Amino acid sequence: LLYFELVYVMDGIVSYLKQYPEMQLDALFVDRVVNMLEEGIDVAVRIGELQDSTYKAIRVGAVRRVFCASTQYLKEHGYPKKPEDLSEHRMILARGLSPTNELRFSKQGKNTSVRVNPFLTVSDNFSAEKAVLSDMGITRLLSYQVAESLAGGALKVILSDYESRPVPVHVVHREGRYSSARTRTLIDWMVEHLRAQPSLN
The missing domain is CATH 3.40.190.10 (Periplasmic binding protein-like II)
Structure with missing residues (x-):
């Protein structure tokens, strides 16, 4: 899955920071499911069925x-x-x-x-x-x-x-952070960026 993060997610991060140069991001690329609360992560991109309903998720595509x-x-x-x-x-x-x-x-x-x-x-x-x-x-x-x-x-x-069912891709974020204007700009940017990828739709 690191291929996905490095190609699709990193491209989105680069274009986001070019649009909002005053922002600062700390990106964590790992091939595992992280506990967003424990690791202090505001926004994540996940491939697969979501198990934790405590987060809000926006579907951006699927992979086969x-x-x-x-x-x-x-x-x-x-x-x-x-x-x-x-x-x-x-x-x-x-x-x-x-x-x-x-x-x-x-x-x-x-x-x-x-x-x-x-x-x-x-x-x-x-x-x-x-x-x-x-x-x-x-x-x-x-x-x-x-x-x-x-x-x-x-x-x-x-x-x-x-083929088995396609695997969904979501942008996931913690509910309590949804009102953060800075977090919201990143969420909206990544959703638009990933939905525009032909290989995810």
Whole structure:
């Protein structure tokens, strides 16, 4: 998720500070859910279903969990037509997104799972993306991370009919801070910035 923060959130922060140069921000980029009250955070951007109702949240988009492979790999090995076909392909799993070898799929309200035997397992999405771009196999990544590679044709999405529900993205803030004019300008700016991103909508 740090990729999301560094690319989308940091871009928003940079443009915000250019618009409001008198402001000062302390940005915390971490790949975990933080306790905003304990860590003194006024505004956060979160990917995923929200568990804590004590915060106010504004939905700004969603990301998909997509299976993808390079154009060259698919040309050489063919396109999987259904999840079970993955057993015949070289699978690369990023543990952050696929913590087990049991992959879940959904189609027309029906959920299924397929167990795969990956030839490569990595701890992060960056490494999985590099591997698929090197024509090494098929992996599952978040759509925003591979948006540029998909747009340029280096990667192709497969099994799109079997994708699980998109994961929501929210700008989250503490209720007691909503009346703060300075906090409000940042909230409004980040909401507008993130909603304008094609890969989040």
